[in-house]
Amino acid sequence: MSITGASIDAVTVAVYRFPTDRPEADGTLTWNATTAVTATVHAGNRQGLGWTYSTAAAAQVVTDHLAQAITGRDVMDTPGAWSAMHRACRNLGTRGLVMQAISAVDIALWDLKARVLGIPLTDLFGRARETVPVYGSGGFTTLSDSELAKQVDEWAAAGCPAMKIKIGQSWGTDVDRDIMRVNSFREIAGPAVDLMVDANGGYTTGQARRVGATLERLGVVWFEEPVSSDDITGLGVVRAAVRCDVTAGEYAADLYDIDRLCPVVDCLQLDATRCGGYTGWLRGAAIAQAHNLHVSAHCAPALHAPVAAAAPNLRHVELFIDHARLEPLLVDGTPTVRHGTLHPDGRASGHGMTIAARAVDHRLAAPEHADFDSPAEPPIGGSP
Secondary structure, three states, rough: OOOOEEEOOEEEEEEEEEEEEEEEEEEOOOOEEEEEEEEEEEEEEEEEEEEOOOOOOHHHHHHHHHHHHHHOOOOOHHHHHHHHHHEEEEEEHHOHHHHHHHHHHHHHHHHHHHHHHOEEEHHHHHOOOOOEEEEEEOOOOOOOHHHHHHHHHHHHHOOOEEEEEEOOHHHHHHHEEEEEEHHHHHHHHOOOOEEEEEEEOOOOOHHHHHHHHHHHHHOOOEOOOOOOEEEOHHHHHHHHOOOEEEEEEOOOHHHHHHHHHHOOOEEEEOOOOOOOOOHHHHHHHHHHHOOOOOOEEOOHHHHHHHHOOOOOOOOEEEEHHHHHHHEEEEEEEEEEOOOOEEEEOOOOOOOOOOOEEEEEHOOOOOOOOOOOOOOOOOOOOOOO
16 A cells, blocks of 8 residues: 555656757767757646656657556556556667656656655665765867867866766777877866766777777776777777776666676766666666676766765766756756765755746647647746
């Protein structure tokens, strides 16, 4: 019998698009906007909020498949709700876009559960720490040295002891520019900062080994996705050849992905917006701990703050510059960053965040839904 008697009434969705100031790029992709898909789970007059960074199609998955799988369920049964969503998507495939949709709803379910209980999410998860360490991240391949210096200044002002830039220019076809940029980064950031780089899978295995040797001489300590994260053998070869920590995991969707990666990385990255929400993130962190690995939360710093505070094997959370700017536009109540750490709100129930009125300026039309009559998210601050 439920301790609260509360059950899920409905799930609503909305889609928001946040343009960048100018086109941005890493080694293997270029973009000019970020799309956030929000899921709100309703139980009486209480609501829980979650979101994923995906495409508008993720909202359709929620309305057509996930809402009916969890409506009527006890709000306390987060593991059961997660399994029901996962089973409902069997024929769609349960990775990629589908898991991103599940992630948004799972985060909302945890938020709702804590709000119904009237406690912060950090208390519901259990705190391993009061504050959460972060590192600065951005350093796109499209930036000039002066633009990179501006980002470094922002991270320094936030107290970040480590900072990361993108390399692997044009799928690894301009290694000379990669090394030149790392040299500039070293000069701009100064000797006290731990240097990190992310190739986004742009190199071949041989390239990554050779580049890694140079990165070591420049004092780089973190070599992210030197080859594709799908190339388990290649990751293992690079890890055996270099002294930098080799890292991957941001695309891991389930425990099978995570289990395959653990033997070939020095730190496992996990993204709650892609790996099954807070449920998937905590399960993944436990698998990493069984392999004596730290975990690092990929992007979405505001969303990761409460769950990262619960992981005893946490290394840090990525203060990704696009998301650090976007999240305060999307929601009110984002945790503050001071002295290189995030400070989750220990007073508000749930994760403490709600959709901001100003987010309406970035909202797209609500997706149509087919299989289940789930209402669209009500307009905030005006019509969509």
